[in-house]
C-alpha cells in the first residue's frame with residue numbers, strides 16, 4: 307500500500323510545489339511507483355511539469371466533485387512509474403460544491419484508497435492555506451512534511467499549522483503523523499539562514515530532514531520549461547539536494563527486511 311504524504315505550509319511561496327515536483331520525480335527515478343496529486347487550484351505542480359492547465363479536460367476536480375474514477379484523471383509523466391493527477395482553477399470551487407455532501411472530508415481519502423495499491427508513494431501538493439482542500443489532503447494522508455523556508459519569520463504560523471494537524475487527528479484521521487520539516491531556499495552566505503536552521507531543529511527535534519534544499523536559480527527556472535530539476539539540470543546543487551531528500555524519504559519508509 308502506497309504511503310501518502312502531504313506537503314503542507316499555509317505560508318505562500320515556501321517551496322511546497324518545488325518540493326512536491328522534485329520529490330516525486332526522484333522517488334520515481336529511484337524505482338518507486340509515484341503519484342503526484344495537485345491539490346492546489348493554482349495548478350503549479352501540474353504546469354511545472356509541462357501540463358497545459360488551461361486546457362485540461364480531466365483533472366482532480368472531475369474525480370473529487372464529479373465522481374470520475376481516479377484512474378481517469380491520472381496522466382503519465384517521465385516513465386511508467388511516474389504519474390500525476392493534475393489540477394487547475396476549477397478546483398477552487400470544489401470545497402463549496404461539496405457543501406452538504408455527506409462525509410465530504412473523506413472524498414479524497416476514499417478516492418486515493420481506490421488506487422493506492424498501485425503506488426509506493428502518493429505525494430500531495432497543498433495550497434497556501436489551512437482551508438478545506440488542505441484538510442481533505444491531511445485526512446487522506448499518512449504523513450505530513452512541512453517545507454520551511456530558511457528566512458526570517460520561517461516559524462511564524464507553524465503553531466497554527468500544528469494545531470490544525472492536531473484537530474484533524476482528533477476528529478478525522480487519528481493515524482496522521484508529522485513526518486518532519488524540510489528546509490528550503492537555504493542560502494549559506496546568509497548568516498540569518500543558519501540561525502533559522504537551528505531554530506527549526508529546536509522546534510522539531512529529531513524531525514528535520516538532513517537534506518537542506520539550497521536557494522538556486524535553476525530550481526526556479528525549471529518549472530517555466532515544464533521540467534523537474536532532474537530533467538532540467540541534473541548536476542545542479544538543487545538537484546543533488548532533492549535527490550538526497552528523496553533518498554531520505556525512502557530510507558524512512560522502507561521497512562527493514564523481515565527476519
Ligand SMILES: Nc1ncnc2c1ncn2[C@@H]1O[C@H](COP(=O)(O)OP(=O)(O)OP(=O)(O)O)[C@@H](O)[C@H]1O
Pocket residue numbers: 317318319320321322323324325346348350432433434490491492519520521522523525526527529544
Ligand atoms: N530552492 C529554491 N531556490 C530558488 N528558488 C526556489 C526554490 N524553491 C522554490 N523556489 C521558487 O520560489 C517560488 C515559490 O516556490 P513554490 O512555488 O515551490 O512555493 P509554494 O510553497 O508551493 O508556493 P504557494 O504557496 O504559492 O503554493 C517559486 O517561484 C519557485 O520557483
Ligand SMILES: [Mg+2]
Pocket residue numbers: 322323324346350431432433
Ligand atoms: Mg505551491
